[in-house]
Amino acid sequence: MPLLMIPGPIEVSPAVVDAASGPPPGHLAPSLIESFGASLELMRRVWLAPSDAQPFIVAGSGTLAMEMAATNLLDPGESVLVVSSGYFSDRMAEMLRRRGAKVTVLRAEPGDAPSLDAVEEALSSGGYRALFATHVDTSTGVRVDARALAQMARAHDVLSVFDGVCATAAERFEMEAWGADVYLTASQKAIGLPPGLALLVASRRALEARAKLSSPPPLSIDFEQWTPIMRAYEERRPSYFATPATTLVRALEVSLREILEDGMEARFALHARVAKAMRAAWSALELRELPVRPELAAHTLSALYLPEGVGPELVASVAERGVVVAGGLHPALRTRYFRVGHMGHVLTQPDALRTTVRAIAEALSQHGHVCDAVAAVAALDRALGE
Numbered sequence: 001m002p003l004l005m006i007p008g009p010i011e012v013s014p015a016v017v018d019a020a021s022g023p024p025p026g027h028l029a030p031s032l033i034e035s036f037g038a039s040l041e042l043m044r045r046v047w048l049a050p051s052d053a054q055p056f057i058v059a060g061s062g063t064l065a066m067e068m069a070a071t072n073l074l075d076p077g078e079s080v081l082v083v084s085s086g087y088f089s090d091r092m093a094e095m096l097r098r099r100g101a102k103v104t105v106l107r108a109e110p111g112d113a114p115s116l117d118a119v120e121e122a123l124s125s126g127g128y129r130a131l132f133a134t135h136v137d138t139s140t141g142v143r144v145d146a147r148a149l150a151q152m153a154r155a156h157d158v159l160s161v162f163d164g165v166c167a168t169a170a171e172r173f174e175m176e177a178w179g180a181d182v183y184l185t186a187s188q189k190a191i192g193l194p195p196g197l198a199l200l201v202a203s204r205r206a207l208e209a210r211a212k213l214s215s216p217p218p219l220s221i222d223f224e225q226w227t228p229i230m231r232a233y234e235e236r237r238p239s240y241f242a243t244p245a246t247t248l249v250r251a252l253e254v255s256l257r258e259i260l261e262d263g264m265e266a267r268f269a270l271h272a273r274v275a276k277a278m279r280a281a282w283s284a285l286e287l288r289e290l291p292v293r294p295e296l297a298a299h300t301l302s303a304l305y306l307p308e309g310v311g312p313e314l315v316a317s318v319a320e321r322g323v324v325v326a327g328g329l330h331p332a333l334r335t336r337y338f339r340v341g342h343m344g345h346v347l348t349q350p351d352a353l354r355t356t357v358r359a360i361a362e363a364l365s366q367h368g369h370v371c372d373a374v375a376a377v378a379a380l381d382r383a384l385g386e
């Protein structure tokens with residue numbers, strides 16, 4: 001199997017592969033009820049969420065988790081602010097429009113994020129029900145200042161929602177301390193599972209917002225349908241609304257325990273340290289990043305401009321060397337850059353990181369960007385050792 005170094009799905013740990021294999025448990029099996037209940041409890045710890053926040057585990061993609069957030073918090077006609085940092089923020093804005101919301105989008109150039117001043121000014125003009133932002137935009141590798149955005153929203157009594165699909169369990173996010181209302185993700189990114197689970201934690205305020213809606217969301221993604229199910233599982237009681245992805249829930253418990261093994265501080269630090277090491281390698285290869293300032297560069301992936309004279313076919317040449325990286329995604333720049341994911345299990349496998357750097361360096365040389373693979377791997381190793 002090639003090494004999967006895209007921003008999701010990612011390489012998963014051997015224990016997760018084991019847990020995700022074998023005959024599926026029934027949704028009422030005692031072992032599944034136990035895994036489900038434990039996973040809900042563990043999610044609060046990974047999300048650093050308060051005890052009255054409600055975790056949801058629903059079969060689906062990250063996009064489904066986004067739709068849950070877009071439809072459970074506000075009625076048609078209400079105003080929302082989308083702090084857009086790229087492709088996935090724009091998807092969120094479209095979902096909100098379809099919900100009938102009045103959507104204001106704050107935009108930035110690709111590789112940048114709207115300024116906090118612009119957000120503050122927009123919030124001060126008043127009337128917003130909620131602020132939506134993408135914690136790490138997977139199309140550009142830009143991470144927004146989620147803490148500042150959540151705190152600003154709180155100060156204006158506006159709900160805050162963060163799409164953490166390329167961030168949760170890797171980038172620092174303190175749901176309770178920052179007062180965020182929804183933090184959502186999917187199983188196949190830094191959570192370290194196969195694709196198939198939409199994961200979301202909602203604050204008490206978010207649940208109250210749902211309770212007050214006059215226009216309910218679609219039944220299959222309604223907080224109010226799912227809350228009693230989640231509570232039942234957490235109390236280790238059987239329950240049914242729609243069949244959960246039982247095999248993946250079994251694997252989720254395993255993965256969340258791995259994530260929490262050394263604590264969340266260690267987990268955030270590992271991602272920061274490896275991101276820095278990967279960037280040392282990119283710099284040795286003279287690759288330029290999309291994020292326009294270092295503090296915007298995510299710890300979970302790198303978005304790198306293709307050097308002069310090298311086209312998007314680089315991705316296929318890297319794949320020939322056994323490593324899968326991703327092409328561009330942002331519509332404005334799609335053919336001008338490529339992306340490398342660095343999250344989860346693979347971060348504990350320095351050989352996989354070296355293989356990735358070497359494959360990219362060799363493919364670049366093949367396409368005429370002459371560079372030194374040995375020096376790039378040495379730069380990686382040096383930074384990993386620091």
Ligand SMILES: *Cc1c(COP(=O)(O)O)cnc(C)c1O
Pocket residue numbers: 008060061062063064088134136137138163164165166186
């Ligand atoms: C991957 C991703 C999504 C979409 O997740 P799917 O599981 O593909 O639906 C949404 N937002 C962000 C930030 C992502 O990285």
